[in-house]
Amino acid sequence: MTITLNGTQRDFTDLATMNSLLEAVGLAGKPVVVEHNQVALLPREIQTATINDGDVIEIVQITAGG
Numbered sequence: 001m002t003i004t005l006n007g008t009q010r011d012f013t014d015l016a017t018m019n020s021l022l023e024a025v026g027l028a029g030k031p032v033v034v035e036h037n038q039v040a041l042l043p044r045e046i047q048t049a050t051i052n053d054g055d056v057i058e059i060v061q062i063t064a065g066g
Contacts, residue, residue: 004056018049021057031062 002011005025015021018036022028034041035058036049051057 001051001053003051003054006058015051018046018051018057021051022046022059025059027059027061033060033062034058 001013001015002009003015003021004010005021012021012024015024018034018041019028022030022032032046034046034049036051037056041049
């Protein structure tokens with residue numbers, strides 16, 4: 001499956017859910033904001049969102065600092 005992730009086309013295998021994508025890119029369990037096909041997902045929606053070939057996904061990791 002090919003998706004656009006943060007502006008770059010990437011190929012993934014065995015990718016069905018947003019959670020599996022977060023695991024694949026090393027962001028599972030970390031605070032993130034996800035936009036899926038130009039729609040911002042609520043945190044609870046990340047758990048159930050499915051990914052299809054051609055989807056456009058933006059992931060931003062939330063960090064604290066000062």
